[in-house]
Amino acid sequence: GDILTSVGEEYYDSSVRYEGAFMDYLDNLREITSGRLHIDYTFGSEAGRRVHPTSKYTASIQDIADGLADMAIGRFWITA
Numbered sequence: 001g002d003i004l005t006s007v008g009e010e011y012y013d014s015s016v017r018y019e020g021a022f023m024d025y026l027d028n029l030r031e032i033t034s035g036r037l038h039i040d041y042t043f044g045s046e047a048g049r050r051v052h053p054t055s056k057y058t059a060s061i062q063d064i065a066d067g068l069a070d071m072a073i074g075r076f077w078i079t080a
Contacts, residue, residue: 014042014043018041022073022074023041023073026039026073042069044056044059044060044063044072045059045062045063045066045068047062047066048060048062048063048066048068057072057074060072060074
């Protein structure tokens with residue numbers, strides 16, 4: 001399929017299934033917990049991206065700080 005290289009209207013299309021290693025990992029966790037782990041996949045907020053336009057990772061953490069999400073998944077690393 002096509003790979004998005006920037007954020008466009010496709011990024012905010014909730015009908016597109018999220019897939020990849022991180023989603024597989026979380027799906028496996030859901031199976032291990034017999035469905036007690038509930039996960040709704042969604043995109044980062046537009047507000048977070050406006051506050052942090054140069055870092056989608058920082059924007060995702062902003063969404064957590066703002067109470068819009070409980071966790072963010074991606075290739076993050078510890079910086080402090």
